[in-house]
Amino acid sequence: MRPNSQALKHRSSPDTEREFGGTLGAICIPIFLPLTVLFLICVSQCPDASVLQWPPPLPSTDQLWDHLAPVLLLGWIALHALLYLMPLGKVSEGLVLRDGTRLKYPINGFHGLCISGGLLMLLLGLGAPLGHLFELLLPLAVCAIAVSFLFSIYLYIRSFWAPSHALALGGNTGNPLYDFFIGRELNPRIGKFDLKYFCELRPGLIGWVVINLGMLVKEAELRGSPSLAMILVNSFQLLYVADALWNEEAVLTTMDIVHDGFGFMLVFGDLAWVPFTYGLQAVFLVVHPQALTALKAAAIIALNGLGYYIFRKSNSQKNQFRRDPTHPSVARLETIATATGKRLLVSGWWGLVRHPNYLGDLLMALAWSLPCGFSHLLPYFYVIYFTVLLIHREDRDERQCRAKYGLAWDTYCRRVPYRIFPYIY
Ligand code: NDP
Numbered sequence: 001m002r003p004n005s006q007a008l009k010h011r012s013s014p015d016t017e018r019e020f021g022g023t024l025g026a027i028c029i030p031i032f033l034p035l036t037v038l039f040l041i042c043v044s045q046c047p048d049a050s051v052l053q054w055p056p057p058l059p060s061t062d063q064l065w066d067h068l069a070p071v072l073l074l075g076w077i078a079l080h081a082l083l084y085l086m087p088l089g090k091v092s093e094g095l096v097l098r099d100g101t102r103l104k105y106p107i108n109g110f111h112g113l114c115i116s117g118g119l120l121m122l123l124l125g126l127g128a129p130l131g132h133l134f135e136l137l138l139p140l141a142v143c144a145i146a147v148s149f150l151f152s153i154y155l156y157i158r159s160f161w162a163p164s165h166a167l168a169l170g171g172n173t174g175n176p177l178y179d180f181f182i183g184r185e186l187n188p189r190i191g192k193f194d195l196k197y198f199c200e201l202r203p204g205l206i207g208w209v210v211i212n213l214g215m216l217v218k219e220a221e222l223r224g225s226p227s228l229a230m231i232l233v234n235s236f237q238l239l240y241v242a243d244a245l246w247n248e249e250a251v252l253t254t255m256d257i258v259h260d261g262f263g264f265m266l267v268f269g270d271l272a273w274v275p276f277t278y279g280l281q282a283v284f285l286v287v288h289p290q291a292l293t294a295l296k297a298a299a300i301i302a303l304n305g306l307g308y309y310i311f312r313k314s315n316s317q318k319n320q321f322r323r324d325p326t327h328p329s330v331a332r333l334e335t336i337a338t339a340t341g342k343r344l345l346v347s348g349w350w351g352l353v354r355h356p357n358y359l360g361d362l363l364m365a366l367a368w369s370l371p372c373g374f375s376h377l378l379p380y381f382y383v384i385y386f387t388v389l390l391i392h393r394e395d396r397d398e399r400q401c402r403a404k405y406g407l408a409w410d411t412y413c414r415r416v417p418y419r420i421f422p423y424i425y
Pocket of ligand 1: 343344354355400
């Protein structure tokens with residue numbers, strides 16, 4: 001089969017805004033971020049754990065490679081691909097695509113979490129050395145980075161066979177480096193298997209909590225039992241992952257699925273960045289035990305609970321409103337009309353700030369770091385990075401909403417002046 005020449009002719013217009021620093025970003029990010037992953041794992045495992053130490057800790061080749069790592073990583077991805085294909089849970093339709101069709105998606109990520117979690121518990125019961133994940137972390141990250149590059153190359157090449165309406169609007173600029181990075185094809189599929197949707201919440205997100213569990217087992221091996229700090233980090237992050245999978249259907253309306261092509265940015269984020277940097281607190285705690293009083297633990301649990309409440313309530317309110325604006329839980333909220341026929345909420349959670357869900361997410365991120373104390377910056381990496389990510393994401397979303405809703409969006413901004421933090425930003 002020859003590549004689709006229609007798609008090559010219908011490129012994004014030359015003045016299509018390029019995101020993430022354009023070509024320069026597309027060159028630097030795929031070099032810089034994988035190195036950052038390896039650097040952060042090395043730092044979190046060494047006694048100093050100082051991100052500012054110079055020269056930075058350099059791993060030996062022995063530490064970077066283990067033949068078990070590719071077997072475990074590919075086996076894990078294959079297990080989740082199998083679970084994805086199992087006829088469990090309901091099937092949902094995504095939003096209407098540019099050609100007027102809607103794709104179908106299996107909503108069975110939570111089943112995947114439970115079944116793979118059950119299998120893991122069984123293996124643990126049979127004496128599987130889960131704590132060895134601590135030593136395997138660097139080789140696993142190296143493999144995940146290699147898989148991300150190879151998979152993104154495959155996605156880039158196959159996108160030339162996709163029809164023009166199946167390409168992401170911002171990912172077909174004709175600049176190979178940028179298009180490879182940002183993603184050309186919107187919903188690449190092998191038969192009914194949706195590659196982007198599969199990667200979004202399954203192998204990486206569930207892999208993250210498995211790594212956390214491995215760190216808990218390692219700590220128990222080293223000190224007899226897991227610490228309260230480790231239990232809190234594991235529980236908070238498991239709640240977050242379980243919540244995302246329980247509400248998997250909501251991912252069908254997110255920017256990642258609706259707007260972004262599937263390229264290196266999302267592949268690397270899903271398969272390498274999330275599992276190997278989001279749980280650094282647990283890795284840190286293996287080497288840097290923290291004593292936590294009951295009072296401090298209670299305050300941290302309350303902060304996580306507050307963040308989760310805001311995050312869940314605001315996301316659910318918007319999802320419910322978008323699915324059925326006449327539903328009793330949202331019907332009485334104040335809204336403004338837009339020229340597209342869709343309405344915008346201006347009361348309830350979305351009347352407090354323009355992104356209450358980001359506020360809740362950030363409060364939780366802080367609660368995940370606090371059990372690690374204040375002696376090091378490293379456990380705060382996630383909350384710092386996430387603040388930058390969500391401020392940038394909020395800005396991208398605002399620009400897309402302004403383009404979609406025009407004057408109505410300006411009215412919304414006047415009615416709800418703060419973006420994420422009430423009275424601050
Ligand atoms: P959001 O759920 O915030 O959705 C933004 C969209 O909501 C807008 O494009 C618009 O779309 C709609 N919207 C905005 N304002 C209103 C309003 N007032 N009334 C009705 N609809 C409105 O998008 P995200 O995908 O960024 O975030 C989803 C969740 O995922 C968040 O909780 C976020 O914190 C989390 N997240 C977590 C990440 C992680 O790495 N842990 C990474 C990214 C996100 P439209 O009008 O077209 O419906």
